[in-house]
Amino acid sequence: MKWLVELRNVTRKYGDITALDDVSLEIRKGEIFTLVGPNGSGKTTMLRIMAALDKPTKGEVYFGSVRVNDSNRGDIRVKSTMVFQKTTLFNATVYKNVAYGLKLRGYSKGEIEGAVREVLEVVKLQGYEKRLAKELSGGEQQRVSLARALVLNTELLLLDEPTANLDPKNVSIIEEVISWVNRERKTTIAMATHNLFQAENLTKRAALIIGGRIAQTGTSQEIFRVPSSHLASFARLENVFSGTSTLLEEGTSLIELENGLTVEAAIRRKGKVTLFVRPEDIILSEKPIISSARNTFRGKVREISDLGNTVKLKVDAGKEFAVHITKRSFNEMQLSIGSEVFLAFKATSVCVV
Amino acid sequence: MTLEINSEIIQITLRSLYISGVATLLSVSWSLPIGVIIGLKNFPGKHLIKGFFNALLGIPTVALGLFIYLLISSSGPFGFLNLWLTPSAMIIGQAILITPIMVSFTTSAVESIDPKIKDLARTLGASETQVSLAVLRESVNGVFLAVTASFNRAIAELGVAYMMGMNLRGRTRVLTTYIGLEYERANWGSVIAAAIILLSIVFAVSLSMNLIQRRRA
Numbered sequence: 001m002k003w004l005v006e007l008r009n010v011t012r013k014y015g016d017i018t019a020l021d022d023v024s025l026e027i028r029k030g031e032i033f034t035l036v037g038p039n040g041s042g043k044t045t046m047l048r049i050m051a052a053l054d055k056p057t058k059g060e061v062y063f064g065s066v067r068v069n070d071s072n073r074g075d076i077r078v079k080s081t082m083v084f085q086k087t088t089l090f091n092a093t094v095y096k097n098v099a100y101g102l103k104l105r106g107y108s109k110g111e112i113e114g115a116v117r118e119v120l121e122v123v124k125l126q127g128y129e130k131r132l133a134k135e136l137s138g139g140e141q142q143r144v145s146l147a148r149a150l151v152l153n154t155e156l157l158l159l160d161e162p163t164a165n166l167d168p169k170n171v172s173i174i175e176e177v178i179s180w181v182n183r184e185r186k187t188t189i190a191m192a193t194h195n196l197f198q199a200e201n202l203t204k205r206a207a208l209i210i211g212g213r214i215a216q217t218g219t220s221q222e223i224f225r226v227p228s229s230h231l232a233s234f235a236r237l238e239n240v241f242s243g244t245s246t247l248l249e250e251g252t253s254l255i256e257l258e259n260g261l262t263v264e265a266a267i268r269r270k271g272k273v274t275l276f277v278r279p280e281d282i283i284l285s286e287k288p289i290i291s292s293a294r295n296t297f298r299g300k301v302r303e304i305s306d307l308g309n310t311v312k313l314k315v316d317a318g319k320e321f322a323v324h325i326t327k328r329s330f331n332e333m334q335l336s337i338g339s340e341v342f343l344a345f346k347a348t349s350v351c352v353v
Numbered sequence: 354m355t356l357e358i359n360s361e362i363i364q365i366t367l368r369s370l371y372i373s374g375v376a377t378l379l380s381v382s383w384s385l386p387i388g389v390i391i392g393l394k395n396f397p398g399k400h401l402i403k404g405f406f407n408a409l410l411g412i413p414t415v416a417l418g419l420f421i422y423l424l425i426s427s428s429g430p431f432g433f434l435n436l437w438l439t440p441s442a443m444i445i446g447q448a449i450l451i452t453p454i455m456v457s458f459t460t461s462a463v464e465s466i467d468p469k470i471k472d473l474a475r476t477l478g479a480s481e482t483q484v485s486l487a488v489l490r491e492s493v494n495g496v497f498l499a500v501t502a503s504f505n506r507a508i509a510e511l512g513v514a515y516m517m518g519m520n521l522r523g524r525t526r527v528l529t530t531y532i533g534l535e536y537e538r539a540n541w542g543s544v545i546a547a548a549i550i551l552l553s554i555v556f557a558v559s560l561s562m563n564l565i566q567r568r569r570a
Contacts, residue, residue, distance in 0.1 A: 101477035
C-alpha cells in the first residue's frame with residue numbers, strides 16, 4: 001500500500017462551525033506532506049484527526065489498512081504522535097519530558113537513557129537533561145517537544161506549525177531535524193505551516209486548505225511555483241502587484257502597475273492581472289545591469305532583515321520589492337538603509353495570477 | 354516562669370501528630386479522587402458541588418463537632434460503635450473537617466493545569482487513566498499545598514478535638530485541648546511550651562513540604 005493515512009470525505013463540526021468540510025486526502029508512506037492555509041482554515045483539525053486526538057463528525061479515517069474507530073483509537077495514537085503549535089511541556093526536567101512516552105511504552109531505564117541522549121543530540125540539546133524544560137528559551141522548548149515526539153520513532157509524525165514565532169537559528173535546526181528524520185528513519189510526516197518557503201523546501205507534496213476545504217493538492221512545484229489565485233488569496237506572498245496587461249508584438253505582455261511602473265512578463269494576457277515575483281528571483285546590483293533580464297528598476301534600500309544565511313531587503317523602486325540575497329553578497333555589497341541599488345528580473349520570473 | 358517540657362507534653366505531642374496525621378491520610382483517601390474527578394470531568398451540577406465544598410471551607414469546628422457527637426453519642430445512630438471519647442472519633446471528625454479544604458484545593462489545582470496537557474499525554478501514547486495521572490502529576494504542587502493546609506488545620510483546631518475527646522488525660526488529650534486546659538489553670542510555662550511546639554510543627558510541615566516540592570523538580 002502506498003499511503004499511510006487516508007481521510008475519506010471527512011467533515012468536522014464544532015457546534016455550528018464547520019472546521020472541515022468533506023475533505024479527502026492521502027498521506028503517502030515516507031513522504032513529507034504540507035498543509036498550507038490561513039489561520040482557522042482547518043489545518044490543525046486535520047492534524048488532530050490524523051493523530052486520533054479528534055474524530056470526524058462525518059467521514060472515515062484510515063491508518064494503514066485499518067479504519068480508525070473508538071475501539072482502536074488508542075492503538076493508533078501509539079503509532080503516531082503530534083507536536084503542537086503552542087509548545088506544551090510537562091513541569092519537569094528535559095529528560096523527564098522526553099522520556100515520558102518511552103516510559104508509557106514500557107522500555108527499560110537503560111534503553112530510555114540511551115534513546116533520550118541520542119535524540120537530544122539530534123535536536124542539539126545535549127547536556128540539557130537536568131534542566132527544567134519550562135525554563136528554557138522558546139526555541140529550545142520547541143526542540144524539547146520535537147525530541148519528545150522523535151524519540152518514540154512512530155510511523156507518522158504530525159507537526160503543527162513547528163517553527164512559528166521562532167528565530168532563524170531555531171528554525172533552521174528544526175528544519176534540518178525534520179529533513180533528517182524523514183530521510184534517515186523514513187518517517188512519514190504531515191506538517192501544517194504558514195511558511196511557503198519552508199513548505200516548498202522541505203516537502204514534495206502539499207495541499208492548500210482554505211475554509212475547511214482542500215483548494216488544491218499537488219507537488220510543491222505545482223502549488224508554489226505557479227501560484228494559483230487560491231494561494232495568492234491568503235498567502236503573505238511578497239512582491240504581489242496588480243496592474244493592466246497589454247500584449248506586445250514579441251509575444252510577451254507589458255503590465256502597467258498603478259503608479260507608472262511597467263513590468264514585462266513572458267505570458268500573453270490582456271486586462272487586469274495580479275503578478276508576483278519571487279524575492280529570490282530578483283538580482284540586486286550597485287550599478288545598472290546590462291543583461292538579458294527584461295525588467296530593471298532603480299531603488300533605495302528601505303529595510304534590512306537578517307534571516308540567518310540570507311538577508312531580506314525591502315527596496316523602494318516606485319513599488320516596494322522584497323529581495324532575498326545571501327549574507328555574503330550582502331556583506332560584499334556593504335548595503336545599508338538608504339543605499340541606492342538596481343533590481344533586475346527576467347520576464348519569465350513574473351508569475352501572473 | 355520556665356517552659357515545661359515533660360514526658361506528658363511529649364506524649365500529647367505524639368498523640369496530636371498521630372491523630373491529625375491519620376485524619377489527613379484518611380481524608381486524602383477520599384478527597385483526592387473527588388477533587389481530581391471534579392477538576393477533570395464536566396458533568397451537570399459540577400458548579401453546585403464545587404460551591405458546596407467551597408461553602409464548607411469555613412465550617413465552625415464546634416458546629417461540626419456537635420453534629421458528629423449527635424451521630425456517635427450513645428443515643429445516636431452510630432452509638433453502638435462506642436466511638437465517643439476515643440482518638441478514633443477525633444480522627445474521623447478531623448478527617449471530615451478538612452475534606453472541603455482537600456477537595457477545593459485539589460479541584461482548583463487540577464483545573465489550573467493547561468488542558469493541552471491531556472492531549473499531549475494522549476498523543477504520546479497515554480491511556481485515559483495515564484492521562485489523569487499526568488494531570489495529577491502536573492498539579493502536584495497544588496495537591497501538596499492542599500495536604501499541608503489540611504494537616505495544619507487538623508492539628509491546630511480545637512472544637513472537634515474537644516467535643517470528640519473531651520481532653521481526657523492520657524487518652525484523648527492533644528496539644529490544642531491541653532493548651533486550653535493549662536490556660537484556664539494559668540500554667541503559663543506549660544501553655545507557652547505547648548504553643549511553641551504546635552507552631553513549630555505547623556512551620557516544620559510547611560517547610561518540609563516546600564523542600565519536597567523543590568526536590569521533585
